[in-house]
Amino acid sequence: MKHSSFLAQQFAFLEEADRLKNILRATPIHDDSRPENSGEHSWHVALYAMVLAGHAAPEVRIDRVIKMLLLHDLVEIDAGDTPIHGDFDAAEQEAKEKLAADRIFGLLPAAQALEFRALWDEFEAAETPDAIFGKSIDRVQPLALNMASGGGSWREYNVTLDQIDARVGTKVARGAPTVWTYIRARVEHFFVTQD
Amino acid sequence: MKHSSFLAQQFAFLEEADRLKNILRATPIHDDSRPENSGEHSWHVALYAMVLAGHAAPEVRIDRVIKMLLLHDLVEIDAGDTPIHGDFDAAEQEAKEKLAADRIFGLLPAAQALEFRALWDEFEAAETPDAIFGKSIDRVQPLALNMASGGGSWREYNVTLDQIDARVGTKVARGAPTVWTYIRARVEHFFVTQD
Numbered sequence: 568m569k570h571s572s573f574l575a576q577q578f579a580f581l582e583e584a585d586r587l588k589n590i591l592r593a594t595p596i597h598d599d600s601r602p603e604n605s606g607e608h609s610w611h612v613a614l615y616a617m618v619l620a621g622h623a624a625p626e627v628r629i630d631r632v633i634k635m636l637l638l639h640d641l642v643e644i645d646a647g648d649t650p651i652h653g654d655f656d657a658a659e660q661e662a663k664e665k666l667a668a669d670r671i672f673g674l675l676p677a678a679q680a681l682e683f684r685a686l687w688d689e690f691e692a693a694e695t696p697d698a699i700f701g702k703s704i705d706r707v708q709p710l711a712l713n714m715a716s717g718g719g720s721w722r723e724y725n726v727t728l729d730q731i732d733a734r735v736g737t738k739v740a741r742g743a744p745t746v747w748t749y750i751r752a753r754v755e756h757f758f759v760t761q762d
Numbered sequence: 763m764k765h766s767s768f769l770a771q772q773f774a775f776l777e778e779a780d781r782l783k784n785i786l787r788a789t790p791i792h793d794d795s796r797p798e799n800s801g802e803h804s805w806h807v808a809l810y811a812m813v814l815a816g817h818a819a820p821e822v823r824i825d826r827v828i829k830m831l832l833l834h835d836l837v838e839i840d841a842g843d844t845p846i847h848g849d850f851d852a853a854e855q856e857a858k859e860k861l862a863a864d865r866i867f868g869l870l871p872a873a874q875a876l877e878f879r880a881l882w883d884e885f886e887a888a889e890t891p892d893a894i895f896g897k898s899i900d901r902v903q904p905l906a907l908n909m910a911s912g913g914g915s916w917r918e919y920n921v922t923l924d925q926i927d928a929r930v931g932t933k934v935a936r937g938a939p940t941v942w943t944y945i946r947a948r949v950e951h952f953f954v955t956q957d
Contacts, residue, residue, distance in 0.1 A: 574817075574941065574944040577814060578944075578945070581806075581809065581810055581813055581906065582906055584806065584809055585791055585792040585910065586792065588802045589791070589793070589795070596780055596783050596784070597780040597781065597783075598784070600784070603783070604802065606801075606805050606806065607783045607799060607801035607802040609805045610804045610805030611776075611779065611780065611783075613832055614833075617832060617833075618772050619772060622769075630825040630828075633832075634812060634828075637805065637809050638809075638812075675813070708776075711773060711776065712780065749773075750773070
């Protein structure tokens with residue numbers, strides 16, 4: 568009986584998580600056919616972390632980073648996605664996301680709810696090596712998608728290379744400097760050839 | 763220079779992987795609004811593994827299972843998805859998937875290509891505890907989605923409870939018997955109330 572209600576809580580969480588597939592991001596998928604959703608984005612950034620693990624600081628535990636990335640966007644089910652190049656009230660968004668985390672992780676059995684919430688809080692705080700690398704990875708993936716799709720959210724928001732350096736570059740370079748050097752050169756080339 | 767070409771190979775793989783978001787499965791998402799794609803499915807099953815880890819055999823290393831699940835469907839970019847309740851030639855599909863694995867994992871730097879291919883081969887062989895649990899997880903997620911969406915791929919393929927027991931139940935029960943007991947009761951209830 569206890570076993571069954573434990574599983575019922577876990578499945579309630581997993582079935583609620585499916586709603587992340589309906590949350591749309593500012594970035595299109597590679598062929599510019601439609602916006603990326605936050606479910607498939609979460610898969611893609613977890614794969615990015617797995618592939619780019621060798622570019623992380625030596626103390627980074629990639630298995631924890633992957634778990635953080637699998638969870639990091641779940642709060643968007645209630646709070647929505649806030650495009651990095653869009654306008655939003657950061658404090659208001661943070662409050663919404665904390666309420667969302669209370670509700671969504673709260674669907675899980677108590678010990679697991681605490682464990683997942685702690686991973687999400689750590690990611691959001693961006694202070695530990697694992698969270699810093701995870702945040703870098705989360706920021707680098709849209710750069711590749713925007714280039715593949717011919718501009719993507721840069722086009723929509725009229726973003727300049729200086730704005731990318733300021734809003735994205737600082738975050739990517741903090742956790743994955745060699746990755747930033749590589750992708751920054753491609754982004755610059757993209758902007759030069761688009762003009 | 764070497765560093766940069768190494769990253770170029772890794773990004774070629776990650777950008778090719780984006781095509782998985784255009785591969786559609788037989789199962790709809792929870793609200794029956796559209797088919798699930800294999801990219802968001804890969805995220806969802808990795809999350810399932812993370813949540814249901816406590817129901818795995820004690821020797822299962824969940825971090826390896828999560829990595830297998832992040833990679834397991836990439837071959838569908840070339841080989842397509844084969845619905846478990848549909849008709850397909852298993853040997854022909856296996857041959858197509860092996861060619862796809864050669865091409866797609868072959869985009870990565872050599873050592874990483876070998877490492878990822880070995881994880882994929884292990885998952886496909888379904889002989890190690892990690893692969894057996896991963897396969898169970900991959901089979902249990904569509905059951906919940908089919909129930910949430912009012913029948914999903916069961917409705918489309920006129921699937922009976924006996925067929926679910928034979929085609930899905932044996933695989934779920936092999937790696938996650940307590941999970942099967944729980945979800946099997948819900949599936950039976952679903953079928954009874956649909957009649």
